């Protein structure tokens with residue numbers, strides 16, 4: 046059973062796109078809510094994927110995080126975060142985003158103490174929630190910096206991409222920069238390796254390629270095309286499993302705590318329904334993994 050109860054702000058981050066930030070944010074949020082915790086998700090990404098992933102269509106809301114951020118500028122209405130927060134079907138509160146948020150970032154550069162703006166904007170709700178989870182965009186920009194400065198804990202998400210290890214170097218550069226801003230060392234409390242264990246068929250072992258030949262031959266109704274024996278996609282001749290084991294070991298060495306989440310079709314299905322997996326398919330492979338991760342979060 047899930048227990049625990051610290052007030053904390055957790056930021057999900059990686060400058061690379063599509064590594065599973067939003068998925069991890071929403072699904073950890075889902076299990077925390079299921080455990081009876083008061084949870085707020087702050088969507089700090091103009092793509093508004095966390096907003097939509099919780100079943101809220103951005104245009105259905107009058108006020109968004111855009112308005113909250115713009116409050117810091119003269120001439121804009123004062124919109125505290127409490128005014129944009131909405132309840133969602135999953136029992137999670139949401140500070141929604143929309144595409145307008147893109148327009149905030151250039152303005153932020155006019156403010157000297159810009160890194161702490163989100164932290165300050167969250168102040169009015171810090172004690173209204175057990176957990177505040179911040180979803181950030183794939184960039185090295187102000188929303189990520191603000192999310193990291195506001196965080197008590199940081200979760201980085203890493204996918205199985207060929208350049209996964211190179212991405213970690215980029216993360217460490219960002220953390221070093223933030224460390225200089227906040228005046229202490231910044232590191233991730235947890236790395237989540239997403240869509241792990243089961244790569245999409247055509248990207249995994251070369252041995253599946255005859256399947257592609259068969260598929261092409263069915264599509265074009267000709268004889269099976271001659272596909273030459275493929276070079277392994279992984280570098281150095283390592284198998285996909287070996288490559289992943291290497292990444293896992295390296296991530297563990299750098300971040301200490303690592304969790305893996307398998308590929309699971311229920312993740313996509315849940316997103317389509319505007320629900321976290323905790324509320325849609327808690328016993329699916331990804332559901333079980335995110336439950337374990339949420340249990341770890343509760344123990345922080």
Ligand SMILES: Nc1ncnc2c1ncn2[C@@H]1O[C@H](COP(=O)(O)OP(=O)(O)OP(=O)(O)O)[C@@H](O)[C@H]1O
Nearest residue numbers: 062063064065066067068183240307308309312331
């Ligand atoms: N465990 C999983 N199983 C299946 N699909 C997954 C899993 N994790 C993530 N995905 C899918 O991968 C895609 C990218 O995930 P997600 O949107 O969470 O990444 P992101 O890092 O937030 O992306 P962005 O950088 O654009 O914000 C989504 O379509 C999501 O449904």
Ligand SMILES: [Mg+2]
Nearest residue numbers: 066067090094
């Ligand atoms: Mg995202």
